[in-house]
Amino acid sequence: MSNILVIIANPNPKSFSFAMAEAFTEEKLKLGHSIESIDLYRSEPKQDFFTFDKANRVQSKEMDHYQSKIIKADEIVFFFPYWWGSYPAILHNFIDWNFSKGFAFKYQNSLPKGLLHGKSVSVFTTTGAPSFYYAITGATRRLKNTFKQQFVHFCGMKLTSFKSFGGVDTSAKKPLKILAQIRKIAKH
Numbered sequence: 368m369s370n371i372l373v374i375i376a377n378p379n380p381k382s383f384s385f386a387m388a389e390a391f392t393e394e395k396l397k398l399g400h401s402i403e404s405i406d407l408y409r410s411e412p413k414q415d416f417f418t419f420d421k422a423n424r425v426q427s428k429e430m431d432h433y434q435s436k437i438i439k440a441d442e443i444v445f446f447f448p449y450w451w452g453s454y455p456a457i458l459h460n461f462i463d464w465n466f467s468k469g470f471a472f473k474y475q476n477s478l479p480k481g482l483l484h485g486k487s488v489s490v491f492t493t494t495g496a497p498s499f500y501y502a503i504t505g506a507t508r509r510l511k512n513t514f515k516q517q518f519v520h521f522c523g524m525k526l527t528s529f530k531s532f533g534g535v536d537t538s539a540k541k542p543l544k545i546l547a548q549i550r551k552i553a554k555h
């Protein structure tokens with residue numbers, strides 16, 4: 368059985384990010400996996416905006432709190448809406464703080480070396496525009512590759528899945544087909 372850490376970055380608890388996270392969590396719990404969730408807009412302790420002076424700050428108790436969850440996880444699963452070609456700033460902030468040098472990576476002979484081996488990462492994101500639009504422009508591929516190379520692999524983890532669903536909006540009826548797909552993925 369795996370320890371799964373679910374991280375949700377959406378200000379709206381009624382959003383599709385939450386609906387996806389709920390469907391995923393339900394299926395994983397049925398299989399007997401253990402789940403912990405971090406709702407970045409609401410979970411405590413809060414972390415301030417990361418600024419230059421804080422980059423050299425000593426380890427904080429907030430970092431201890433979140434890093435202990437990261438260490439415990441066999442799998443980390445992110446749920447977020449696609450905002451301005453990327454993920455919400457609050458998730459950037461979470462990564463800036465908690466995937467820190469000395470914890471998630473180090474430099475060896477001036478080259479980066481990931482320290483979080485054995486963990487897998489999955490991503491579920493949604494865009495307002497239809498999927499074909501971003502397939503044509505290459506925008507989804509760019510986000511996937513940056514996330515994979517500059518974050519997941521950089522920290523020594525493995526990206527097992529990156530799913531982007533298009534044409535989703537909070538005002539629209541929840542696309543049940545996508546939720547069925549999430550449940551199917553979660554069963555593996």
Ligand SMILES: Cc1cc2nc3c(=O)[nH]c(=O)nc-3n(C[C@H](O)[C@H](O)[C@H](O)COP(=O)(O)O)c2cc1C
Nearest residue numbers: 382383384448449450451452493494495496536537
């Ligand atoms: C600040 C902001 C930026 C957004 N940027 C994009 C974008 O670059 N491309 C896009 O297709 N949709 C964009 N959207 C639409 C969201 O992706 C869409 O509302 C979201 O995927 C719906 O899922 P949710 O119910 O989980 O929030 C943006 C929405 C907001 C609020």
